[in-house]
Structure formats: C-alpha cells, structure tokens
Amino acid sequence: MAGVVVVGVDGSASALAAVETAAREARLRGASLKVVHAFMWPAMHVPLDPSPLGPPEGGLRTMVERLLAEAVERAVATAPGVEVTSSVVTGEALTVLEAQSRAAELVVVGSRGMGGFVGLMVGSTAVHLAAHGRCPVLVVRGDVRTEGPVVVGVDGSAPGGRAVDFAFREAELRGTTLVAVHAWTAWNAPVPEPQDPAEPYASPPGALAEAEERLLAEALAGHRELRPGVVVEPRVVHGPTREALIEAGRGAQLTVVGARGRGGFTGLLLGSVSQALLHHAPSPVAVERGG
Structure with a gap:
C-alpha cells in the first residue's frame, strides 16, 4: 500500500516552495500527496462567507479554496502523475499537522509561514513539528536542489x-x-579505555581521533550492508557539530539529523544541533525524531 506525504500550506511563498519539494518527495516514494490547510477561523466563530457589502468572491472560505487550488496546481505541475488531494482541517496549524503526521511517512513544511515575526529565521510550526511529529519532518529552507549529496549527522546514538x-x-x-559527518571535540567524545591501569586518565596520542573514526564506521556498517548501492563518503571532523553540518550542507539536496543525540539533556525533545540546522542550514533539513 502506497504511503502519503503531507504538506502544510498557508498561502505563503515558503509554503508553495514546500509544496514543490513535497511533490518531488511523493514521486520518489511512489506515494500520494496530501495538501493540508489548518483553518482556525471556524473555531473562533468568525464569519466565513462573503460579506453582503463586499464582492461575491470575498470571504475567508473562498480565500482558503483559492490557496489550496494554487497549491494543488503547483504540485501537479512539479510532479505529474502523483495523486494529489487537499484537505481543510479546522484547528491551529501545529496541532493539525502533528495529527496528520501520525498517518504520514513524511511531513513537509516551509521554514516560514504567514504571520511569522520579522527577523525570525524559522517559524514555530517547523520547530514544533520537528520536536513532536510522529514521522520525519522535512523543513524547506535555503537553496532547494535536485542534485548534490544527502548529508547526515552521525553521533552513534540510538536516535x-x-x-x-x-x-x-x-x-x-x-x-x-x-555524506556521513561525525564531528567531535574533546568535550563530547567518550574517553577511550586506558591502556595502562596505572594511568587511567592518560590516552596515547591520536586515541580520541581513532575512537571517533571507529564510532563512525560502526554506526554506518549495518546500513551499508542493507543498502550496498549507496555510495558513502565518511567524514570525521574535529570541531563543533553544528558548524560541520552547516558547512557540509552547502550544495547538498538535504541534510538529515536526529531530533536529539548523545549528550542531550533529559526531557528536551529537540537538541541544540537540530535546532541550529533548522535556523541556519543552507539547504532543506529533515529531522527524524524516531517515534
């Protein structure tokens, strides 16, 4: 049974860019595309139909119909042959899209929407979904490309x-x-087992770097066996993770991170690295929360 890719739209330019990306993602997966608009006005008991004193094509309901029609048209033009449906769901965007993520294999949103605060680099909807979505969330930002590598941050953790x-x-x-990037510093790298019990805190030169290279190789090994056709470029970087992934993302189609990794604080749903990527990555970012 084919899956479904969900994209949230609100009439913004960012949302239309997300529609194009979502249509391509659906085509790659052989999935259908569902265009969703969260319509909060009915819950606030605001009149939805045209005003008797205004033009017949006015009114909130007509506006929503127009933006959905534009989004569907954009999706069909981007990925002909993909089944596209649309839905208006009463409720606030964060709640609506989180509920939609329960039955989707991917949710796509723009980095900014209508009503975003001036100067804010990523909207609250994108951050909220990355933290709470029940499936991977792809946030469309930066340069959208159909060529270039996929970049993933690897830290050896289960998420x-x-x-x-x-x-x-x-x-x-x-x-x-x-491109599999593993970045480490002396502050976040596990200390290797001491070779000399008399000096438990001493490590031979290069031991930390060798341990981090092994960590990356081990984290990739099983995935390489399952998908031997994927060409992997491992990169071990001695430096901050955020900067390493942002740099690697230049020219990439997509950068993938877990919602949280090793060293995260208990209770946090979204780690500092994934938040930094959502705000500063030069290309689209996918966050896999892992349930």
Whole structure:
C-alpha cells in the first residue's frame, strides 16, 4: 500500500516552495500527496462567507479554496502523475499537522509561514513539528536542489541511528551520494579505555581521533550492508557539530539529523544541533525524531 506525504500550506511563498519539494518527495516514494490547510477561523466563530457589502468572491472560505487550488496546481505541475488531494482541517496549524503526521511517512513544511515575526529565521510550526511529529519532518529552507549529496549527522546514538537509516533511504531514492559527518571535540567524545591501569586518565596520542573514526564506521556498517548501492563518503571532523553540518550542507539536496543525540539533556525533545540546522542550514533539513 502506497504511503502519503503531507504538506502544510498557508498561502505563503515558503509554503508553495514546500509544496514543490513535497511533490518531488511523493514521486520518489511512489506515494500520494496530501495538501493540508489548518483553518482556525471556524473555531473562533468568525464569519466565513462573503460579506453582503463586499464582492461575491470575498470571504475567508473562498480565500482558503483559492490557496489550496494554487497549491494543488503547483504540485501537479512539479510532479505529474502523483495523486494529489487537499484537505481543510479546522484547528491551529501545529496541532493539525502533528495529527496528520501520525498517518504520514513524511511531513513537509516551509521554514516560514504567514504571520511569522520579522527577523525570525524559522517559524514555530517547523520547530514544533520537528520536536513532536510522529514521522520525519522535512523543513524547506535555503537553496532547494535536485542534485548534490544527502548529508547526515552521525553521533552513534540510538536516535541518531534512525536518522542514518532515513538518510540512507533518501540517498537511495535520489540516486546520490551520502555524506556521513561525525564531528567531535574533546568535550563530547567518550574517553577511550586506558591502556595502562596505572594511568587511567592518560590516552596515547591520536586515541580520541581513532575512537571517533571507529564510532563512525560502526554506526554506518549495518546500513551499508542493507543498502550496498549507496555510495558513502565518511567524514570525521574535529570541531563543533553544528558548524560541520552547516558547512557540509552547502550544495547538498538535504541534510538529515536526529531530533536529539548523545549528550542531550533529559526531557528536551529537540537538541541544540537540530535546532541550529533548522535556523541556519543552507539547504532543506529533515529531522527524524524516531517515534
């Protein structure tokens, strides 16, 4: 049974860019596309039909019908052959799209929507869904490309492993290289087992770097066996993770991260690295929360 890709629209330019990306994602997966608009006005008991004193084509209901029609038209033009449906759901955008994510294999949103605050680099809907969505969330931002590699941040954690699996599938679907980036510093790297029990805190030169290279190789091994057709470029970077992934994302089709990784604070649903990517990545970002 084919899955469904959901895209949220609100009439903004950012949402229309998300529609195009979502249509291509649906085509890659052999999935259908569902265009969803969260219509909050009925719950606020605001008149929806045209005013008797205004033009017949006015009114909130007509406005929503127009923006949905434009979004569907854009999707069909971008990916002919993909089944496209549209739906107006009463409620606030965050709640509506989180509910939609329960039955979707991917939810796509723009980085900014209508009503975003001036100067804010990413909208609250995108951040909320990345933290709470029940499926991977793709936030369309920066340069949208159909060529270039898929980039994934690898940290060896269980949530990070699910992000690696998603990234391998994305690279396989797109027929492109997967750049697997593992960044480390002396502050976030596990200390290797001491070779000399008399000096438990001493490590031989290069031991940390070797341990991090092993971590990356082990994190990729099982995924490489499952998808041997994916060409992988492993990169071990000695430096901050956020900067390493932002740099690797230049020219990429997609950057994939887990919602949280090793070293995250208990209770946080979205880690500092994934938040930084949502705000500053130069290309689209997918966050895999892992359930």
